[in-house]
Amino acid sequence: MNPFPRTHAGEAAPPALVAMRRIAGGLLLAMAAVFLVSRHYAPAYPWLGFVQAFGEAAMVGGLADWFAVTALFRHPLGLPIPHTAIVPRNKDRIGDTLAVFLRTNFLQPAVIARRMRRVDVASALARWLTDPAEGAGGRFRQGASKLVAQVLDGLDPQRLGGMVKAGIAARLRETEVAPILGRVMKAALAEQRHAPLLDGAIRWGAKALAANEHLIREMVHQRAGSILRWTGLDETVADKLIAGLDKLIADMADDPQHPLRLKAEEGLDRLAWDLQFDPATQAKVEAMKIELIANPAMQRWLDGLWESARAALLRVARDPESAMAGQLGDVLRQLGGTLTQDPRLARTINRFVRRAIVGVAADYGDGIVRLVSETVRGWDAHTITSRLENAVGRDLQYIRINGTLVGGLVGLVIHAVDVLL
Numbered sequence: 001m002n003p004f005p006r007t008h009a010g011e012a013a014p015p016a017l018v019a020m021r022r023i024a025g026g027l028l029l030a031m032a033a034v035f036l037v038s039r040h041y042a043p044a045y046p047w048l049g050f051v052q053a054f055g056e057a058a059m060v061g062g063l064a065d066w067f068a069v070t071a072l073f074r075h076p077l078g079l080p081i082p083h084t085a086i087v088p089r090n091k092d093r094i095g096d097t098l099a100v101f102l103r104t105n106f107l108q109p110a111v112i113a114r115r116m117r118r119v120d121v122a123s124a125l126a127r128w129l130t131d132p133a134e135g136a137g138g139r140f141r142q143g144a145s146k147l148v149a150q151v152l153d154g155l156d157p158q159r160l161g162g163m164v165k166a167g168i169a170a171r172l173r174e175t176e177v178a179p180i181l182g183r184v185m186k187a188a189l190a191e192q193r194h195a196p197l198l199d200g201a202i203r204w205g206a207k208a209l210a211a212n213e214h215l216i217r218e219m220v221h222q223r224a225g226s227i228l229r230w231t232g233l234d235e236t237v238a239d240k241l242i243a244g245l246d247k248l249i250a251d252m253a254d255d256p257q258h259p260l261r262l263k264a265e266e267g268l269d270r271l272a273w274d275l276q277f278d279p280a281t282q283a284k285v286e287a288m289k290i291e292l293i294a295n296p297a298m299q300r301w302l303d304g305l306w307e308s309a310r311a312a313l314l315r316v317a318r319d320p321e322s323a324m325a326g327q328l329g330d331v332l333r334q335l336g337g338t339l340t341q342d343p344r345l346a347r348t349i350n351r352f353v354r355r356a357i358v359g360v361a362a363d364y365g366d367g368i369v370r371l372v373s374e375t376v377r378g379w380d381a382h383t384i385t386s387r388l389e390n391a392v393g394r395d396l397q398y399i400r401i402n403g404t405l406v407g408g409l410v411g412l413v414i415h416a417v418d419v420l421l
């Protein structure tokens with residue numbers, strides 16, 4: 001049997017709250033006993049009038065504060081007295097007020113930016129990456145990793161994966177890929193990085209020609225006239241054609257300045273320019289991009305990409321020291337050392353984190369406010385009453401105790417003034 005009373009069915013009150021309730025209630029009963037005993041013996045001992053006045057006023061003060069504290073969370077003695085059970089009756093308004101308070105005082109971009117200026121994320125990250133397992137950084141790493149693992153496990157994988165996939169897809173839709181591809185191609189052409197691609201295409205052409213000689217001979221045979229076929233000249237024409245193509249491919253492979261190679265490079269250069277500056281080409285590429293994103297195969301690939309990333313994050317979070325022991329650990333420790341030694345990089349990271357968090361507050365602050373308001377609205381009256389009472393109920397019991405003692409002292413002063421005057 002649970003020794004602790006319950007704030008509502010199914011949820012036990014914290015032991016500290018139970019103890020304070022007992023102290024406050026016991027003090028009220030003690031004052032009642034003091035009042036009754038002193039009242040009984042006051043005719044024989046006049047000085048007990050002071051004790052009686054203290055006990056009487058203490059009972060009044062204690063009962064008044066008990067009523068006030070109880071009226072916050074429920075109807076005193078179950079009676080539907082007006083303006084009682086304030087919290088359950090106004091839970092929706094409390095949720096809205098709390099949401100507005102958060103938005104006004106915590107989720108304002110200016111407030112967050114001001115607070116983030118005092119936060120050195122780069123130094124914390126450097127310590128996290130460089131400190132050994134037995135040091136403070138190791139303990140911090142274990143704690144942070146455990147928290148990350150719990151968060152990843154606690155979140156709905158499908159819903160979170162859908163959010164990640166939607167975010168990636170939205171970012172891809174917003175990104176104009178054609179100019180990026182054009183700049184990449186232009187840089188590759190300038191640095192002759194396209195040469196291996198052309199060489200590979202030429203080698204593929206030579207293999208394709210060797211593998212399909214019979215198709216060329218068949219085509220020449222079918223298109224040749226009956227006289228050529230009767231004299232066997234169609235075979236000669238096919239041999240000459242195959243030999244000419246083979247020589248052309250060999251010349252292209254051997255001569256970097258071959259006219260056809262230069263023509264291909266000119267075409268690539270023109271394509272790079274069109275990707276950067278031609279609206280028609282850019283529109284075609286954007287249409288292909290949208291079609292690719294909407295393709296079910298692309299959606300499955302994004303799903304697999306997220307699941308692989310989530311599994312990797314969970315492995316690292318559950319065993320951070322193993323992750324820090326391999327090549328990845330060496331890279332991360334070097335990064336931590338760089339952060340420690342390079343103030344400019346640290347400032348850049350701090351500035352980036354600050355801007356990212358401020359951006360999140362600006363973009364999603366209203367959504368967070370709605371989440372708080374809707375969550376509180378979704379709680380039943382018993383839930384919000386018990387949670388608030390468990391959080392602040394212990395301090396409210398001090399009000400009852402103080403009310404009892406202060407009431408008694410006020411009664412004592414009033415009685416002394418009445419006697420003296």
